[in-house]
Amino acid sequence: MNLLHRNAVVACGSVMLIAASVALPAARTTSATNDRPVTVVDGTLTPGWEVLGSSGNLRALIGTPASLEQSLVLQPLLSGLPLGAPGVHSLGLLAPDGDSLVVVTLESLRAIRGARLAAYRVGRWPTRGLAARDPRYAPPPGFIPVTPENESTLVSTRFRLSDFLTHDQQDVWPKVLVLRVALLDKLELIGDELRHRGLPGELHIMSGFRTPQYNAQGVGRKGGRASESRHMYGDAADLFVDANGDGVMDDLDGDGKITVRDARVLYAVAEGVEALHPDLAGGLSAYPASSAHGPFVHVDARGVRARW
Numbered sequence: 316m317n318l319l320h321r322n323a324v325v326a327c328g329s330v331m332l333i334a335a336s337v338a339l340p341a342a343r344t345t346s347a348t349n350d351r352p353v354t355v356v357d358g359t360l361t362p363g364w365e366v367l368g369s370s371g372n373l374r375a376l377i378g379t380p381a382s383l384e385q386s387l388v389l390q391p392l393l394s395g396l397p398l399g400a401p402g403v404h405s406l407g408l409l410a411p412d413g414d415s416l417v418v419v420t421l422e423s424l425r426a427i428r429g430a431r432l433a434a435y436r437v438g439r440w441p442t443r444g445l446a447a448r449d450p451r452y453a454p455p456p457g458f459i460p461v462t463p464e465n466e467s468t469l470v471s472t473r474f475r476l477s478d479f480l481t482h483d484q485q486d487v488w489p490k491v492l493v494l495r496v497a498l499l500d501k502l503e504l505i506g507d508e509l510r511h512r513g514l515p516g517e518l519h520i521m522s523g524f525r526t527p528q529y530n531a532q533g534v535g536r537k538g539g540r541a542s543e544s545r546h547m548y549g550d551a552a553d554l555f556v557d558a559n560g561d562g563v564m565d566d567l568d569g570d571g572k573i574t575v576r577d578a579r580v581l582y583a584v585a586e587g588v589e590a591l592h593p594d595l596a597g598g599l600s601a602y603p604a605s606s607a608h609g610p611f612v613h614v615d616a617r618g619v620r621a622r623w
């Protein structure tokens with residue numbers, strides 16, 4: 316009943332939307348990702364680019380209640396949903412492949428008191444220096460409160476919320492997660508481009524979001540982490556391709572060895588994706604194996620190209 320009601324609301328909204336945008340070019344309704352938030356194709360509600368991203372693989376909208384409510388194109392989808400409650404809500408709508416779509420509303424950073432969310436240590440995002448000069452380094456607009464009940468939520472074809480959690484305080488809940496859809500979209504495009512090039516498209520996130528207190532532990536010569544790492548802002552991931560599930564990079568260049576040359580294959584694919592999607596530009600670097608990990612690539616979607 317609830318689902319029926321939701322779909323009725325969405326259907327009404329989409330009719331209004333289509334009527335309001337007659338001056339625009341016709342929606343590409345035959346495409347898996349058209350440029351409307353939702354259109355009716357053969358009597359079925361079909362989400363578009365605003366929801367599924369450039370990759371067509373996004374399965375979650377993520378934002379503060381205010382940012383989601385301000386988006387005129389998303390209003391038909393979101394009306395009637397309890398956006399004020401932080402967490403995961405069903406959109407009552409399916410992706411073309413049948414995956415459920417969700418909206419994830421962020422909780423305010425004000426819920427983090429004394430650098431903790433209840434028992435979970437978070438630390439503090441910088442507010443001076445670069446953070447004061449560049450809005451990309453300002454504290455994030457909010458966070459996803461992750462619980463044992465919602466950590467398995469599918470946020471894109473390949474990834475769940477749990478893939479991006481900071482690797483510490485395993486048994487402490489709820490956890491704090493910052494995750495931007497720009498990163499998800501970029502990773503999905505990279506995975507699909509690997510497949511187009513005849514390579515495996517299974518990506519493993521070695522390190523996604525890092526709380527400020529976790530990131531600070533690795534800053535300096537020994538740790539190799541940047542003090543203002545994009546990992547604290549939810550748009551960075553260290554990843555490798557792992558189709559055989561052995562926990563390290565696959566032999567992408569086929570030389571029989573797992574080396575930084577395999578990371579460079581992944582790097583080249585990410586470079587190609589960035590060339591086609593400049594809105595998803597960001598940092599990119601290939602790293603060799605160390606005693607702690609195998610070769611990997613850092614990818615981020617900070618909005619400007621960065622190489623080191």
Ligand SMILES: [Zn+2]
Nearest residue numbers: 551552553613
């Ligand atoms: Zn990284």
